[in-house]
Amino acid sequence: xxxxxxxxxxxxxxxxxxxxxxxxxxxxxxxxxxxxxxxxxxxxxxxxxxxxxxxxxxxxxxxxxxxxxxxxxxxxxxxxxxxxxxxxxxxxxxxxxxxxxxxxxxxxxxxxxxxxxxxxxxxxxxxxxxxxxxxxxxxxxxxxxxxxxxxxxxxxxxxxxxxxxxxxxxxxxxxxxxxxxxxxxxxxxxxxxxxxxxxxxxxxxxxxxxxxxxxxxxxxxxxxxxxxxxxxxxxxxxxxxxxxxxxxxxxxxxxxxxxxxxxxxxxxxxxxxxxxxxxxxxxxxxxxxxxxxxxxxxxxxxxxxxxxxxxxxxxxxxxxxxxxxxxxxxxxxxxxxxxxxxxxxxxxxxxxxxxxxxxxxxxxxxxxxxxxxxxxxxxxxxxxxxxxxxxxxxxxxxxxxxxxxxxxxxxxxxxxxxxxxxxxxxxxxxxxxxxxxxxxxxxxxxxxxxxxxxxxxxxxxx
Numbered sequence: 001x002x003x004x005x006x007x008x009x010x011x012x013x014x015x016x017x018x019x020x021x022x023x024x025x026x027x028x029x030x031x032x033x034x035x036x037x038x039x040x041x042x043x044x045x046x047x048x049x050x051x052x053x054x055x056x057x058x059x060x061x062x063x064x065x066x067x068x069x070x071x072x073x074x075x076x077x078x079x080x081x082x083x084x085x086x087x088x089x090x091x092x093x094x095x096x097x098x099x100x101x102x103x104x105x106x107x108x109x110x111x112x113x114x115x116x117x118x119x120x121x122x123x124x125x126x127x128x129x130x131x132x133x134x135x136x137x138x139x140x141x142x143x144x145x146x147x148x149x150x151x152x153x154x155x156x157x158x159x160x161x162x163x164x165x166x167x168x169x170x171x172x173x174x175x176x177x178x179x180x181x182x183x184x185x186x187x188x189x190x191x192x193x194x195x196x197x198x199x200x201x202x203x204x205x206x207x208x209x210x211x212x213x214x215x216x217x218x219x220x221x222x223x224x225x226x227x228x229x230x231x232x233x234x235x236x237x238x239x240x241x242x243x244x245x246x247x248x249x250x251x252x253x254x255x256x257x258x259x260x261x262x263x264x265x266x267x268x269x270x271x272x273x274x275x276x277x278x279x280x281x282x283x284x285x286x287x288x289x290x291x292x293x294x295x296x297x298x299x300x301x302x303x304x305x306x307x308x309x310x311x312x313x314x315x316x317x318x319x320x321x322x323x324x325x326x327x328x329x330x331x332x333x334x335x336x337x338x339x340x341x342x343x344x345x346x347x348x349x350x351x352x353x354x355x356x357x358x359x360x361x362x363x364x365x366x367x368x369x370x371x372x373x374x375x376x377x378x379x380x381x382x383x384x385x386x387x388x389x390x391x392x393x394x395x396x397x398x399x400x401x402x403x404x405x406x407x408x409x410x411x412x413x414x415x416x417x418x419x420x421x422x423x424x425x426x427x428x429x430x431x432x433x434x435x436x437x438x439x440x441x442x443x444x445x446x447x448x449x450x451x452x453x454x455x456x457x458x459x460x461x462x
Contacts, residue, residue, distance in 0.1 A: 146220035233261035328388035
């Protein structure tokens with residue numbers, strides 16, 4: 001219980017409702033929390049739920065719990081429900097109705113008393129039985145996780161402080177201190193599915209391996225940790241990903257294992273993951289702390305390069321500007337509704353002209369369009385357009401007031417690698433850069449309320 005306190009499952013000044021049946025597990029829970037109360041200023045309330053199944057025997061168990069609580073000076077509540085009637089009304093088994101009603105009562109008490117936690121006495125054997133039961137039911141991977149040490153329901157944290165302790169250890173503890181407990185007669189009957197697993201299946205597993213319970217729980221814990229790691233990696237990937245680039249700043253302060261998980265997701269999504277192994281992921285992770293310009297070659301002709309504050313994936317077989325023959329590609333004059341499409345060494349550009357009602361509808365929804373598209377007032381484009389690589393004298397208009405900046409200066413200020421500057425595809429009118437695909441465009445051709453024709457430019461890497 002002290003370990004659980006150190007793990008923050010139980011914290012100072014917690015106000016805890018405990019479900020106490022009088023069985024070995026719940027008595028162990030009550031005794032341990034009561035001892036911890038002296039050091040941690042806990043507020044405890046014990047609740048006994050009579051399921052309305054065993055008549056006088058159940059009432060006698062309730063009196064046992066009440067006397068024990070009185071001895072320990074722990075507040076006690078006796079709550080009674082009619083499980084058989086509820087099972088019939090809800091159309092569920094007696095087992096399911098008992099569980100649901102028990103939680104409803106305990107959570108209700110927690111809310112009424114302003115408690116922040118509800119402690120349940122499930123142990124490692126209970127968890128193993130649950131996992132086996134879930135396998136039999138065919139609930140899939142989720143069922144193999146078993147029980148969580150903590151979950152939140154209706155704003156109350158439900159905690160299971162004994163989940164890592166076996167039933168035999170609990171019983172040995174109570175015997176060692178001379179503490180009595182009661183045995184619910186329904187736990188001895190094989191009329192219930194879980195009891196048959198407890199009495200028939202678990203003993204056989206323990207005959208095969210005395211540590212079967214421990215190993216089942218360890219496997220469930222490993223699966224829960226794996227799911228948590230995957231969730232964390234997905235969230236970090238969403239934060240760090242920028243298409244063919246990953247933010248080094250976002251990744252740097254996280255653990256190497258989490259960073260490598262993000263790198264795996266990245267390569268899976270935008271690269272060729274076949275034959276990429278552990279040695280590659282570790283080498284890519286090393287790039288995060290490396291100087292700019294370092295790179296790792298991957299199978300299938302790909303490469304990961306450290307470029308300032310990001311990792312960049314590129315195809316090594318894509319031709320560089322110096323390898324491409326021919327002059328600029330002319331863009332034809334478009335008529336309303338016409339498209340012009342271009343494919344250039346790893347890039348695809350598509351231009352569409354919208355006019356009249358189509359242009360007005362597009363103007364209304366531009367802010368909702370995807371970020372791989374840009375929109376220009378076609379009437380503000382002065383001269384014939386071409387698609388080409390950079391040339392001396394190229395410039396961008398960086399404000400709607402007409403402020404200019406040379407493309408060379410923009411690339412330097414934006415920390416664009418030198419080889420990437422040469423490979424960038426530009427949509428130009430003369431020396432004015434309308435759009436540098438993947439970077440930015442000029443600001444003096446924006447769509448406004450007077451625009452009649454809108455040029456939509458979509459671009460992406462192929």
